[in-house]
Amino acid sequence: MTCQDAIAILADYLEAACGPELSAKLEAHFADCEPCRAYLATYKKTRELAAAAQRVEMPAEMKRRLRALLLEQLRRDG
Numbered sequence: 001m002t003c004q005d006a007i008a009i010l011a012d013y014l015e016a017a018c019g020p021e022l023s024a025k026l027e028a029h030f031a032d033c034e035p036c037r038a039y040l041a042t043y044k045k046t047r048e049l050a051a052a053a054q055r056v057e058m059p060a061e062m063k064r065r066l067r068a069l070l071l072e073q074l075r076r077d078g
């Protein structure tokens with residue numbers, strides 16, 4: 001699994017919507033990949049804050065921005 005794959009399914013993973021096999025692959029990727037772990041932590045935190053503030057799911061726009069931000073970082077580092 002690549003970082004792009006991991007990021008693409010992250011939202012589904014957090015909502016337990018991507019199945020046990022894919023979840024296991026994603027967790028294996030996180031175990032090896034520091035940038036994706038950082039992204040996961042940021043994503044979860046932002047999601048919690050958004051939920052606490054609005055008591056609704058994180059807006060799609062915010063998801064898109066977070067994803068774009070990480071992909072940008074990966075491009076710079078790689």
Ligand SMILES: [Zn+2]
Nearest residue numbers: 002003033036
């Ligand atoms: Zn990664």
